[in-house]
Amino acid sequence: MNKPKELFEEATELTREDFQQMLMEKQRELNEALEANNRLMQEKNQMASRALKVHEENRMMQANPDLAAKMAEMEYHLKMAQQFVASGAFPKMTPEQCYTVMKAGAEMGMKEVESLNSLYIVNGQINPHGKAMPARIKQAGYNIEYLNETPQGCDVRVWNEEGFNITEHVDANDPILKQQSRFMKIHPRYKMRYHGLRCIINFHLPHIYGSASDMFAEPVQQLAIEQGNGFRVSEVEESKERKRLEKHIENATTLEELAMVQQHVAEYQLSEEYEAKLTQLSDPDIIHPEYEEE
Numbered sequence: 001m002n003k004p005k006e007l008f009e010e011a012t013e014l015t016r017e018d019f020q021q022m023l024m025e026k027q028r029e030l031n032e033a034l035e036a037n038n039r040l041m042q043e044k045n046q047m048a049s050r051a052l053k054v055h056e057e058n059r060m061m062q063a064n065p066d067l068a069a070k071m072a073e074m075e076y077h078l079k080m081a082q083q084f085v086a087s088g089a090f091p092k093m094t095p096e097q098c099y100t101v102m103k104a105g106a107e108m109g110m111k112e113v114e115s116l117n118s119l120y121i122v123n124g125q126i127n128p129h130g131k132a133m134p135a136r137i138k139q140a141g142y143n144i145e146y147l148n149e150t151p152q153g154c155d156v157r158v159w160n161e162e163g164f165n166i167t168e169h170v171d172a173n174d175p176i177l178k179q180q181s182r183f184m185k186i187h188p189r190y191k192m193r194y195h196g197l198r199c200i201i202n203f204h205l206p207h208i209y210g211s212a213s214d215m216f217a218e219p220v221q222q223l224a225i226e227q228g229n230g231f232r233v234s235e236v237e238e239s240k241e242r243k244r245l246e247k248h249i250e251n252a253t254t255l256e257e258l259a260m261v262q263q264h265v266a267e268y269q270l271s272e273e274y275e276a277k278l279t280q281l282s283d284p285d286i287i288h289p290e291y292e293e294e
Contacts, residue, residue: 077102080112090116092267097121108136108209120266128209130194130272133201140208146193154189156196158205166204170196186250187276194272242268249277 081098084090090098098116104126105115118132128136134144137158147155153172159165170177170192177195201209245261245268252258258277265274 074099077112084112084116091263093121101126109139120269120271122267122269127269130190131275133194133197136208137197137201137205140205142205144197146196149189149192151188154192154196156193156200158197158200164204166200168196168199170199186273186280190276191272242270245270246273249273252277252281255281 078095078099081095081102084098085093085095093101093116101119101121102112102115105112105119108115110118117129118136119126119128121127137144142158142160142164145157145159147157147167151172153170155167155169157165157167172188172192174195177191245264248261249258249270250273255278258274258281261270262274265271
């Protein structure tokens with residue numbers, strides 16, 4: 001039986017370009033299907049991971065509620081530290097260092113921002129900024145008095161109403177002070193005051209800085225390096241870099257020039273030198289310190 005002619009269409013021959021185009025479209029569809037499958041697998045794995053984490057946290061809370069609370073607190077403060085560092089306010093600190101300083105400050109009764117402004121890490125040690133020491137001593141209930149201030153030295157007295165009364169004499173020729181002679185030239189009064197306070201804190205009031213390391217460790221190490229007592233070359237190079245920065249601070253004639261080394265101040269424990277020079281440049285009338293009783 002003959003079929004009507006109109007039911008049949010003449011086959012169109014595929015060109016090479018058409019065939020390649022069809023293959024490319026099919027390959028694209030396959031790739032999209034594979035990507036969708038991969039996303040589903042990732043989401044499934046993430047959900048399984050989150051479920052496992054929640055399960056482990058629940059088990060830990062049931063087994064040891066105190067440990068679970070501490071872990072949650074640590075995670076909270078680490079996230080806070082990450083935000084502080086991301087803000088750019090503490091460019092030389094990692095989130096872990098930021099967390100460590102906050103933790104040390106918390107043990108001393110400080111709040112987070114107060115800790116970051118009062119303490120810093122150098123050579124793996126936690127140390128207080130010079131300007132933070134008087135505030136910390138007074139917060140602990142002690143009074144401070146600076147006596148007999150001359151270019152040759154001064155007396156630093158710390159006392160309270162309960163009978164504590166210590167006076168530390170500071171000699172301008174002390175090896176640690178002479179080793180930091182550039183700061184002594186910039187503002188010897190501040191340097192000798194800080195030195196006297198460090199002595200009293202380190203030997204008589206260590207509890208108010210319980211989480212901070214021995215505050216004389218870095219200056220004593222610096223002296224040993226300069227005297228060639230067998231320290232590593234890296235430490236000698238670090239000492240040279242510190243001297244270079246210290247000289248820059250001393251020779252700075254404008255606030256802009258001084259600010260060029262601001263980011264390295266805490267790392268090389270030059271906060272006191274920087275603050276003294278900043279005070280000097282901010283108040284041009286301060287050329288030579290006056291030594292009067294306060």
